[in-house]
Structure formats: structure tokens, C-alpha cells
Amino acid sequence: MLSAFAVLIDGLVYAAYLFIVAIGLTLIFGVMKILNVAHGSFYTFGAYGAASAVGIYFNRGLPEAGGYLLMVLFAMGLGLVLGLILERGIMRWVYGRDEVVMVLVTYAAFLILEDVVILVWGPGSYAAYQPLLAAGNIEIGELVLSNYDLGLIAIATVLAAACYWGLKFTRYGRLLTAVIFDRETAAAFGINVKVVFAVTFAIGAMLGALGGAIMAPKIAVTLGIGVEVIVLAFAVVAIGGMGSIEGALAGALIVGICRAATVHLIPQVELFVIYAVMALVLTIRPYGLFVRAKPRKI
Amino acid sequence: MVWSDRIAAGSAFLAAVIAGFVLPDWMISLATIAFANGLVVLGLIVMWRAGLVSFGQALYYCMGGYAVALIGRWGGVTDALLLVLLGGLSAAGVAFVVGFLLARYREIFFAMLSLALSMILYGLLVKTESLGSTDGLNVTAPTFLGYAPHQEELLVALYFLVLVVCATAALLISAYFRSLAGALAIPVRDNELRVEFMGMSVSRLIHTKLVISGLLAGTGGALVALAIGHVDPNMSYWTTSGEFVFITILAGAGSVGAAFIGSLAFESVRSFAFTMLPQLWQMLLGSVLLLTILFLPQGLGSLIQRLHWGRKAKAP
């Protein structure tokens, strides 16, 4: 009973993390049809940025709440700048090329940014555990939970709700929906697709950086963290259906719970259970849970 | 094949053979690795002609390498050629099985799914103590039909083995490109529907290409395992696949030889860059890739073709 509850909580925490990381990826894919490998770089920059912010802020006796805010804002600011540089500097030159070519372009950007990280932050690793400690723990029965983890779930929930509300009820959200549905018709109706693309890419980058920032206190911020995240986020997005927000949520929940269950039951297979789940889902639904393949008309 | 191409291929092979006798050891071992990796690139070219880019070629590469290590260790097989053959075949077997899933996908779905599959293998290897976990396994020194060389002789023997395997693969693959099944790559990329209505099964054509490229990648991995004497899970990490894709883009899908020349160029630059500017290696890779995509969409091979033979560089 206890372990079932622990699996649920662990699963939700992990799902929250996955959702935050995956949502930026699925948003950019949905709107721009770009599978953005550089999403891993956004994550990395977010994590390093947050670690720097934590290093500057904490241990000075300032109120902790400000530290959390600074950490997130600094990381998202980095993401915004990086996203705009990438979009304006590189991506816009390859719009309209093959999807695979665009993957390769973002892959190239990712490679370059990996070394930029070394140039800026050096090859060493950073620890930014203070926010995690400062948040403290809560005991539910025999289970000890970190408040920070619960906060993670809250953030993911708020983010999911905000995305849902944003897409459904704001002007920009409806523009996005139109572009997702049919880019050319949207352009024909006078939507400035260029601006929509730039804004979307920037938002996606900020979300990726946010993912890195909130994970920074939980991990050792070191080289190569972006690499794993891309693959993980892709798995989540593929399960749910590329470009679908609900899909990212469903994918994150499925993967989160499955992983938590295997960590508790058979820890040896933890690393690949995610991909096994993905392969299983895709054999049944080739384009993910929330996306249907479009039959080709002749 | 046109006569000029045959002469070019023949003299390139001859030059490579002579190089085996005159070049210093470090160059030979570099060329051994480069040509073995060229096989993987050749496999990627087979698929790229059909419009498919696999970001998971490391799966088969690693499979071939581990097969050699395990068969040598548990099966007691030491003959190099037999090991390479078994390595290639086991990778082809894996490609055949996963092909049933992969052959349904195109474009990025194909790219990323193959990536995910290679990461499954990575996860398995890292977590399995009996397969050496993150440390990997050592590969016992091979023999060549009973001849058991050491040190420098082994180096040279492996180089010639790689040359023979690569030449065979190059001949077979260029024959495949001229066959109906191989030539249909471009039609499949252009218009699958029409190919189906012409009476051909697109998924079977693609499945065949997957198995061929798996075989080539596995053979390459097996050769590299013998040359380095060690295998580890990083062989199946996705950055390994990324490098192969990188070389493929650079080389272009224009010809079979481009795979080996591109791979040789890549290894040379890498060994140079690792000593000169280790911190900027990835930045260099990324920039070159970006510039190639933006300015030379057919790869460097097309540039050479345009310059030297004045031939119109045609889409692969």
C-alpha cells in the first residue's frame, strides 16, 4: 500500500519534470514542424543559468523566495535570448526545407552550443542544491516527501492549465491553433506566420530553460545533461503524439508512472523502460496517442 | 559503372594497399578505423537515397562490436574474418527484427525512433554487469586463417582485412544501386504512392535497405572492435550515430567512394582537432555541418564532382 503510494508520488514528480521539458519541444514541433534537438541546449543553459543564480543568491541570508524567483527568471531570460538568436540567426534560413534537414540544423546548433557551455561555465560541474534543502520536507504517514518535489508537480499542473487556457482563450493562442492546423491557410488569412514562428520558438526555448532551471537543484549540473533530455523528451512527445499538448501530458504521466514502478520493482531495467513503453505504444498507434495519421488523397 | 569511375576506384584501392606498406603505424590505425566507419556511412547512404536518415545507426554498430567481443570470449572464435561476418550478421538480424517497426515510419519519426532503439541497447548494456556495464569488454586479439600476428603486424593485418571488406562492400553496394530494388530508392523518396501502384511494396523495399544498412554498420562495428581491442556502451550512444550522420551529410549520397573518403577526412580532422583544440571540437563539427547544409546541400562529394569532372552534380 505504502509502496503503491510512493510509486504514485515518484511517478507524478518525474512526470511533472518530463512534462515541463517536453512541452516546449512539442509546442515548437506542432507550430513549426521542427523537431528541435537544440531543446537540449535550452535545458542545459537553463540549468547552468539557474546554478549560477543560486550560487550568487543563496548563502547571503536573503529571503529564499527571492532565490527561487531569481533562479527561474534568470534561466528563462537566458532561454529567451538564446531562442531568439537561434531563430533569427539560423532557423529562419532553413524554413521550408525538409523536416530531416531542420533536425540536422538544430543538431548542428546543439553541437555548437555544447561547446559554448564549456566556454562560458568551464568543464567543471556545479551543485545548486540549496533551494532543495531550503524547501524542506513533509511527512505523510511513513513517507518523507520533499516540498520541492511537490512544488514541481504544482508548477507542471499550473503550466498545463496555462497552456490549455492560453491556447483556447487568448488571441495569440488561437492564432497558434490556426497555424498548427494549417499554416498556409493561416498565412492567407493574414496571420503573420514569421512573427508566430519567432514567438513560438522563443517560448519553446524559455520552457526548455525552465525545465533545466527547476531540475538544477536536483541534479549535478554538468556537461552532457542536455543530451539525455532530448531523447527523453522525444520519447514522451512521441508517445503522446508529436505537436500535441495533451499528448505531452499523457506521455509524461505514462512514462513517469512506468519508470517509478520499475525503479521500485525491477531497478535494473530503469534506463530503457521508457523506450520500451514508447516502442509498445507506437506499435499500436504509429503516430502517438493523440495524433492520427492523415491518409493521403489521390 | 563508367570506365573512368572504375579506373578511379581501382587506383584508389591500389593506393590504399600501397599505403599499408609505407605509412607509419599511427596513420594505418587511423585509416583502419576510418574505413571501418566508412562502412557505417555507406549504410546510411543506402537509406539516405530513399530519403531516410537514421539517428540510430549506433545500434547496429554497437551490436556488431559486442557480438565480436562476446563470440570471441564465450565461443572461443578467433578468426577475424569469421568474427566480422558474425558481427555483421547479428546486427543484420537486429535490423531485420526492428525493421518491422521502423519500416512504417518516415522522416523525423524514422530518425528519432531509430535513435530511441539505439538508446534501449545503451541502457541495457550500461545496466548489465555480465556485459561489462559502463567499462565494456576487451576483445581478444584475432587470428587470420591460423596466422596470429602481434603488435605492428596485427595492425597491418587488420588494415588489410578492413580494405578487403570495404572493397567487397563497395562493389556489392554499387551493384545494388544499379539493381531495380536499389534504384527504386529515389522513386520511393519522391513518390511512394506511385511505387505502390507500380506493383512494388514500399515497406519491403525499405525493410531491405534497413537490413543492408544494419549489416554494413554491424560489420563496421565488428572491425572497429577488433582494431581497438575494446568495446563499450558508448558505441551505441546517440552521439555516435550523430557523427555517422554528420559524415554522411558531408560526403553526400552521390557515390559509394564518398563514404570512405568522407570518413577518412573526418577521422583525420578529429585526431587533429583533439590535440589542437579539444574544447572546440563539437563547435567545429556543428559549424561545418551547418555550413554544409546551408551552402552545399548535396554534400562535399558534389563539390569535388563539379570541380573535377565538370559533370552536373545530380540529386542522389
Place this chain on the structure above:
Amino acid sequence: MNSPILSVRNLGKRFGLLFAARDITVSIPVQQTVGVIGANGAGKTTFINMITGHLRPTNGTIHFEGRDITGLPCRQIKGMGISRSFQVAQIFPSLTVFENMCTAAAIGRAPHTFIGHVCTPLRSRESVVEAETLLELFQIAPYRDRLAATLPQGIRKLLDIGMALAGSPRLLLLDEPTSGISIEEKFSLMQVIMSALNSRKCTVLFVEHDMDIIEGFAERVLAFYDGTVIADGTPAATLADPRVQTLISGPKVRCAVGAAAHV
């Protein structure tokens, strides 16, 4: 009277609540040239898609040369001798005209086994000869070495139909062979197509919106309305049918505009 090459019984196709085709019963004798008319959405393309195996019928049967082919995949049906062309020409844009045709010819000649496809060269002497012959037959030999992506519309159409004729099918289904072609060019294009097909002794079924072309080339006309055949007979008889006149062709106005409009 010899036995029909194609015999369709009670054929129907339903997409959810929509009947795209219903209760179609038609039989076509060998070497007849059949025109198919009907407004957009009347079920003409659905009919062709079912015969060629692109769509699986919801009910009914299709027999080709006495064999039941209902629901077989399109590549098997092609192997049995039914070929088709497309409303929007389906060609391989990054190959030249000759390479397009040669690919079609090589597939038509290759033994239909896995090994056969690996061992057959693309440019065997036979397939090259066949490709050249077809290029001549469709009068597109002057475009031989042009990339298919750069072809004008009419040549694309001819190439598309030429590729469908490679491998000597006995029944050829043409989905709007003249769509996207200007009214002045339509007639001559159709003449090239029909003389080529007749020289190969092919049974032809073609969809067409232009009633002049129907009258000029069809020996028999099937009129589709709302998913089923409402009239079937000689062109004169069918076009004179009052139902056809009110529902499809209109009493006086020849509806060539409709065909040109949708490309």
C-alpha cells in the same frame, strides 16, 4: 460475346455515415473504351480506387478476368494486369523522363519475387527498349532527358499514363486524363493517349468532365451520381438521358469549366 474483363457487383464504400459509392454493378467487355462522367463527389474516383485496391470496398465484389480481386492490395492487383493513372500526375520529380519510364518498364518486366528485384538491373536492354518505345508512343521522346519536376502539365500527364502502360496491363483506369489541361489542348492530348492505348489493345476506363471528349472517345458511358451509376450506354444515349442532363451535364451548357477548375 466474350466474357467481361472486369465485372463489378453491388460494390459499395461507406466512410462513417457517408456512402461514397453504393450498389455499383457494371461489367466491361475486353477492349472497350468506357467513359465515366459525374459531378465532383459522385464516386468516380472512389470507384477507381476500389478497383485498383487503394480502397477496400465495404461490400460487393470485383472480378478481373474471372478472378476475385476484391480487397487485394494495389500492388497485387497491378501484378494481375490492372493499372491506373492519376488525376494529379504521380511521377518521380527528381528523375528524368527517361528514368521515370525506365523504372516503370523495369518493374513491369521484373519477376515478382524479392530476389528478382535485387537481381534485375534497372537498365536492362529490354526495359530500356520498352521505355524508349513508350516515350515514342506518347510523343514525349523530345523531353527524354528533362527532369520530371520541370515538365509542363500536359507532358506530365502523358508521362503518368505512359508509366501506367508499362508492363502491359490489360485494363487501364485513367482518372481525369485531361484535368489541368487547357480546353484547346485537351482534344489533341486525348488523341495521343487513345491511339497509344489502342495500339496496345488495352481496355480503358476514363473519367472525364468534358462532354465533347466523352462523345469523341468513349464507346460507352457510365454516369455517376451520388455514389452510384444512374445511366449506362452509348455516349449518345447516356448524354441524352434526362436524369443525366439535369444532374450532371446540364441540358445545353457543356461543363468544361468544371474540369478546368479543379486541378
